Amino acid sequence: MSDPLLLVADVGGTNTRVALAEGARVRPDTIRRYANREFANLAPVLRRYREDHPGPDPDGACVAVAGPVADGRAELTNLDWSIDTARLLQATGASRGAILNDLQAQGHALGHLPADLCRPVIDVAGMPGASRLVIGVGTGFNAAPVHDTPIGRFVPPCEAGHANLPIRTEAELRLCNFVSTAHGFPAVEDVLSGRGLEQVYRWLSSEDGSDAEYLAADIMAHIDTDPRAEASVRHFIRILGTVAGNLALIHLPLGGVFLVGGVARAMQPYLSTMGFADAFRDKGRFAGFMSNFPVHLVTDDFAALTGCAAHLCDGQAAR
Template sequence: MSHPDNTYSLVADIGGTNTRVALADGRRIVDGTVRRYSNSDFPGLESVLKRYIADEDGVDPIAACVAVAGPVRDGRAAMTNLDWTIDKETLGRATRAETVAILNDLQAQGHALDHLDPANIRSILTGPEPKNNAAKLVVGVGTGFNAAPVFDLESGRMVPPSECGHANLPIRNEMELRLCQFVSTAHGFPAVEDVLSGRGLERVYAFFGNEADDPRERAAKDIMTACANGSDERAVEAARLFTRILGTVCGNLSLIQLPFGGVYLVGGVARAFAPHLSTFGFGEAFRDKGRFAGFMSNFAVHVIEDDYAALTGSAAHLVALSN
């Protein structure tokens, strides 16, 4: 269907595997305009956006914002898990929009908070009722791992960028030390993302095979399926260790940022793990902070089950820019 010119914003969520694009009317994603494209089919973002505009009958957006899975600096983004470089000039040329913006994908998720349907938010750990403008934390677990704090200031919402998925993986016991050594042998550096991601789950599964002198490989989606139906004890073992390390890392980040407004897990892997977090020990690992164990109960933890939250956040950011 055709759209009025210079009325809607174009928003995009660029992951390591797929790019989602949609039109937004203010903060609201326009029904029926969300399209998903496989990144492997395109040489870069410009060709994706031009395809989308053509698919939407040559829509002429008034503004455009893209959320990128990678660091953004001085209006330029480099994808962490994809060989694309994105800048405002390219975004403006592709969309012909008057206003353009580029966010890290976790920044977009942070801007989405308070604009999502509560039905799409699953609570994992409860906490005290937060005060207005309490800091929040978004933690992304998908193709990669990242996290970003969310601060509501008098001047508006601020979501500082981060690349904490590339920090060292924490080690709590002998098994986790062996896991770090296994990951280091294969990849040179035991970063958080090397374990807490879709590929990371596959590495944890391979690690247990190495431990048992029975090496086998499985894709992340197959591990989660086997975990859900109980057909592979190794899959359950891998998911349980993954969950506990996720709890430890989220607990560490919470002590750094003090998100009294809540911790929000986002991303495809986080959504897949949501039904298992409680039974696999996320809460125990999250609160296992010695004399600060009781203090950790100040932080509620939720999973955002809206696959298009980053699109909403990009739209909300454009609204803030226009005010």
């Protein structure tokens, strides 16, 4: 019996990537990227893809979106788009469909990614069959626990990026106050995201009596020549370690923590040298317990597409 033909999509704030999959295997030759600004909503993107890739209707369709999902409907956080299961099926011609939060899709991808695309950050042995945790750091911040059960994988949605920013030091309190002044409620996402890294740089500039600022890409590009850029990344990584450690204690992912997203990948060269592991384990009398959690960085930029396909293959889709 051949694997089912599936249509999968990963909807970000700027671009949407669409592909075909055979079972849980995404076909790299079918991946296409569309600029969201050229479309009024997601359904026209999917119809365009079907025009660009004519052929039989897919057996199933699944999209991952950067925003909350409830009752088969998604509202994108950073884009004035929405999608529901009925429109998804109509736009793709599929007989069954599913809509996931993007971090849920990343959770469904675990176990289906090549081993060389999951690089160790804290290299300890995970517990087979135990819960895992995906943490996304990119345009925004979010997390999703991953539970494998006798009736299939369960990846509940979460909005961890909108929880309060933790404070461990006097300097972090000043950063928190700076972010509060600029944006109101100081949430995790206000620091641990692309725009958050820019906030950290602006805060350090203000501490020096300067109004200098950089875009996130420029901060990363100047890390070896600009001490303020280096300090921004160091603060970012230590706060990321603190937040990841907090989430590990909440969810107990003894099977491993998996960092995903463009900003997380950009931080890869510095995670081991700028204090991520120390901050992750800095939990007082539970510091020793924190050594039970392996941490990996997922470098596969198309993992959400794989997760969509794996979700459909697990039979969790509406007809």
